Amino acid sequence: MPFEPGEKLTYVLRWENVPAGTASLEVMPLTTINGEAAYHFVMTVQSNRFIDLFYKVRDRLDAYADLDMTRSLHFTKKQHEGSHRRDEIVRFDWAAGEAHYSNFGEKKPPISLQEGSFDPLSAFYFTRTTPLTPGEEVQRPVTDGKKNVIGRLTIRERETITLQDGRSFDTYRVEPEMRHIGGVFKESDDARLELWLTADDRRIPVRIRSKVVIGHFIGELVSTEDGDSQSRTAAAHSR
Template identity: 50%
Template structure:
């Protein structure tokens, strides 16, 4: 069975990549720029139902945790938790968490962690972003890899999702930025292809439709010649992800925003 490292929400957050225009922290005194951080604040929680070929497969939760401290610096702390349904647990149990830590200006990542239980697969990954040395240091269950050079403004696969939510979007844009999971640093691109209304259990939303470039995606996306991936985020100042849909060799996947509880 193919290992579910391509779970829709987890996969797409790694490739929501865009231009490097930056905001500043809300307490900076710059009222025009600080307003961009109205998109999210610590305490935000977004819940998603995951479906595979129309079958309920599990849930995902995105949260903005209280501010953390990384290497003496205050940092944003983002958390994604993915959990398979009781039905799927029998065949392929998933209990995975992904954590991104970014500086307060949300201009680059400081730390990335992930713990995966996906079937028989296990991982416990830590990636430290050393900006003085210009590299990312990757460690999985105590085993270290060679350092990976990173570019200015590089994000981890989760923090980049929140950086996107600060951007002013226009249909027709093509945005780009570097991203690293600690094993490599690649250019990521995303296009704003449309604006449309979409319905979900959480309501009806005016959204931008985004299409990430899939050329650098691994796993089932790489093995599927006609793979597609689309993301719908609200067109208001919150830029909330409402829906993710992918079509790959083994079927289609969706992540849909649902109400709390």
């Protein structure tokens, strides 16, 4: 796998051109879900004190997938964005082929799962295990517990980018389809997400750009931590 427990990626966020906060992607220690060994992925987003004054963001996603990265096992999303709140749980019942969704304990009727379905965060980590070729499209069933669709990730181009701190990276720019499945930020009708993944076998996202209901967020990688718990910058992946 291109990732292992202990990997932590930390990003600085900008809203338009204003410093906005931090985000992180972390692979936690392996765990067990309903008797099955699982990866545990965590994504957090936190606005800074200035942004808090008018649009406070405190988001956390916890995703659990089997060790072969063939399907999701459990998913939770705690979302606080301005006045918008969510406390979602998606329970994957593969024996019955169903996903069970609740928000603040209020349950919806279960939906049928397509074989190999991932939650939105595990789907991203699945992308990191997949070879990328510009012009091609990666497809996989994705569910947020309310609907189950074929998620599509388009590999736009291979591109060398330079971050604000001056580091340059050889990357693939990819764009997941956002119309049907909710992600981290509160959805808008024309939501769009772009990722720049390193063009090596780890496929680390070094830049994230998202168009959401209140404008554009850009996140750039500032540090990584590997499974051996030794912190370092991502300079080893730059060109």
